Amino acid sequence: MGVEPKQLHVVFFPFMAHGHMIPTLDIARMFVAHEGVKTTIITxxxxxxxxxKAIEKTIKSGASSINIELFNFPAQEAGLPEGCENLEQALGPGTMDKFFKAAAMLRNQLEQFLEKTRPNCLVADMFFTWSTDSAAKFNIPxxxxxxHSFFALCALEIIRVYEPYNNxxxxxxxxxxxxxxxxxxLTRSQLAPDLWKYKESEYKKRNFAIKESELKRFGVIVNSFYELEPEYADFYRQKLGRRAWHIGPVSLYNRNIEEKIQRGKQVSIDEHECLKWFNSKKFNSVxxxxxxSTIHMIPPQLQEIAMGLEASGKDFIWVVKNDDDxxxxxxxxxxxGLIIRGWAPQxxxxxHDAVGAFMTHCGWNSTLEAISNGVPMITWPMFAEQFYNEKFVTQILRIGVPVGAKRYTTAPSLEDVVNQHDIEKALREIMEGNTADGRRYRAKEFKKLARKALEEGGSSSSDLSALINELRCLST
Structure with missing residues (x-):
């Protein structure tokens, strides 16, 4: 009889923003699919x-349990309104700093929890830089x-170390x-102003703390797959000397319709209505x-998008905020066209076979979800590492067309508005002609590779197994 594997307890601590929480949930579910692994998510x-909801579904499927541990979020102590617990509610310039301050106040609760439960590993979001020291107190990796992608991680580190924007x-x-x-x-306009304009800034301090904690930690989990960016996976691990495991695309772990719909918030459209509309459209035409979830378009920009769409004559499905006029x-x-107000089953x-292109802000979750489904992109980055992702999609993978966004901004103004002609041009370029066919062909090839990576023996499946085995060895 084989020896039962020792129970491994892995704790996940995602930052309070949907772009961080959703992939973390997928990763937790991937871990518990391995025998003898239980997980806890702190939120x-x-x-x-x-x-x-997703956890109830996982338990019904017979997998090990995922537990939820609730921490009180000290919104008011940090000067935020009561109930402000998600970054999407705190996007103003001063408010965002208060939100990070409140997040840092979770340290005591984390340390009490780690002391009490003594898990075998803590997977903590990059923004919880202090959690490396907290885990080390109890000898927890x-x-x-x-x-982020490997490419963005490499680019961010090169910019931090060499400061080429000074040239x-x-x-x-x-x-x-x-x-x-x-x-x-790149241009300086595509970088966070706090990075290059000022000697000292909260952003710079946060960036430095992220890198410091990354160097002291056990390793890095990357939502990507080796075949997508082999040179950058190697560069990150070999040239930059980081320990990293690629285990993505984690979104592909959602296999049935119910899992895909329940991912994130409550969807704002009936899936049958959505699919019925799609089924009336031609292959690759939408x-x-x-x-x-964190980008708000100003009314003049919404108007330019609307006019660009009308002028292009293309079929489309457009997700807008509830209050967008x-x-x-x-x-x-x-x-x-179909307008969805609120949250969409992305x-x-x-x-769906009818989707021929995706106009996106280039957040890594959305970018990788497009790659995993073989969909070419119109790239419209705004902030964070989105300009790096645009370069990756348009120049390295060659499956995207830039709309022409020039400036890093968390609060768009009139000078940032992309006009309807540039929007129409990008819409036509992504959908028409031989170069569009070439992009689509390459995108479909990446789709095949993404799925292969998660199959047994695939690059991501093997990396995840290797990581779990290493954690098991450490815990004995």
């Missing part, structure tokens, strides 16, 4: 619903989850990122437009 009361005299003058396997150019646009495009949409 706050108002963020718990993101996890509970800490893994970092960034939610140019204007914000629009391009500079090259040294040492990377490809020649990648453009899906969605800018993620589109004028009479919705009445004019009946049959041609994976369900991207995997």
């Amino acid at each position: 706050t009361p108002r963020n718990a619903p993101t996890f509970t 800490r893994l970092v989850f960034h939610g 140019v005299s204007t914000d629009m003058e391009p500079f090259i990122l040294p040492l990377l396997p490809h020649e990648i150019e 453009i899906y437009i969605c800018f993620g 589109l004028g009479g646009f919705e009445d004019r495009i009946k049959g041609k 994976i369900l949409i991207l995997e």
Whole structure:
């Protein structure tokens, strides 16, 4: 008789934002699919619903349990309104710093929990930089989850160490990122202003703390797969000397319709209505437009998108915020377009045969979900590492067309508005002609590789097994 594997307890501590919580839940479910692994997800009361439905489903499927541990979020102590527990509620310039301050106040609760439960591993979000020291107090290995690609991790580190933005005299003058396997150019306008404008800033301090804690931690979990970015997986591990395991694309772990619909918030459209609309459309004919959960478009920009869509004549599905005013646009495009207000079942949409392209803000979750479903992209980055992801999609993978966004901004103004002609041009370029066919062919090849990576013996499946085995060895 074989020896039963020792029970392994892995604790996940995602940052309180949907772009961080959703992939963390997928990863926790991937861990518990391995025999003898149990997991706990730490979150706050108002963020718990993101996890509970999916967890009930996992338990019904017969997998080991995923437990939820609730921490009180000290919103008011940090100067935030009561009930403000998610980054999406705190996107203003001053408010965001208060939110990070409140998140740092969770340290005591984490240490009490670790002391009491003594798990075998803590997988903590990159923003919880202090958690490395907290875990070390109890001799618990800490893994970092960034939610970035290998390419973005490499680019961010090269920029931090070499500061190539100091070699140019204007914000629009391009500079090259040294040492990377490809020649990648950026401009200062595409970087966070706090990075290059000021000697000291909260952003710089946070960045430095993230890198410091990354160097002291046990390793890094990356939501990517080796075949997508082999040169950057090697560069990160060999040239930058980081220990890392690629275990993605984690979204592909959602296999049935129910799992795909329950991912994230309550969807704002009936899936049958959505699929019925799609089924009336031709193969590869629809453009899906969605800018993620933290981006707000100003009214003049919404109008330019609407006019660009009308002028292009393409069928589309567009996800907007509940309070976005589109004028009479919705009445004019009946049959041609579908407007979803609120949260959309993104994976369900991207995997539909009718979808021919995705206009995206280039958040890594959305980007990888498009890659996993073989969908070319119109890239429209705004902030965070989105400009790096645009370079990766358009220049390295060559499966995207940039819309022409020039400036890093968390609060778009009139000078950031992309006009309807540039939008229409990008819509046509992604959908028409031989180069569009070439992009689509490459995207479909990456889709095949993504699925293969998660199969038994595939690169991501093997990396996850190797990580779990290493954690088991450490715990004996």
